[in-house]
Amino acid sequence: MHTFKIKNNRLGHVIILVAVLFLMGVTFWAFFLKEEPVEFKGGGIIIALIIGGIGGVVLFMSLRAIILNPDVLVINEKGFEYNPGGISSGFMEWRNVAEIKFTEVRTQQGQLPGPIWEKVLAIKFKDPSIYAHQYNPLLRGLMHINKNMYDADMFFRLSSFGNQVDEVYELMMRYWNASKTSL
Known part of the structure; x- marks a missing residue:
């Protein structure tokens, strides 16, 4: 039986992975490592949670696609x-x-x-x-x-x-x- 396959584009997932890691790193730096970190009040908490939550999911999906290469x-x-x-x-x-x-x-x-x-x-x-x-x-x-x-x-x-x-x-x-x- 002949099987035709189209492989996943790993490069695209690597680019997304690097971009998300950069964004999450900048957020971590701004909230924790900076000399005068952003205060965890109102909007700051929401921004950190959104970037952390979405970034975590995208990070997981990108790593999964890179490793498993479906x-x-x-x-x-x-x-x-x-x-x-x-x-x-x-x-x-x-x-x-x-x-x-x-x-x-x-x-x-x-x-x-x-x-x-x-x-x-x-x-x-x-x-x-x-x-x-x-x-x-x-x-x-x-x-x-x-x-x-x-x-x-x-x-x-x-x-x-x-x-x-x-x-x-x-x-x-x-x-x-x-x-x-x-x-």
Whole structure:
């Protein structure tokens, strides 16, 4: 069985790790090591807690991605697994795929002026309830919202595939079409 994989971009996670460590280091210095440290009153406590909390989570996720180096996408004749940011969809079988299409969704993605339209690869399942147990409650809610807004159950950011978007799409279509004829 041929398996196609797209590996995680470790360099991106290393850059994020360095940036977060720098920000957390500056915060620690400002609150504890500086000759006249920032006082822990009102806004100072909130800023320190926010930077420490978010920084800790991002630090953990970046280290996890660097050490484990999970595949972002795994495709074979039986199905696929999409694992962006270390959060896996679980294994999805081709025989449960109803439609594969490109579509555009509204996304924030760090843009200051507001949401933008982003082209994504969308998958609609024949029976999405088969996979509902694989998602945590938050992802289940997002899956339901996406289904109502865009008539698809799962979305692949094209940036996850780097310069292999066409190859991924062609492979998905080939395996999906083959699964329809083998039923």
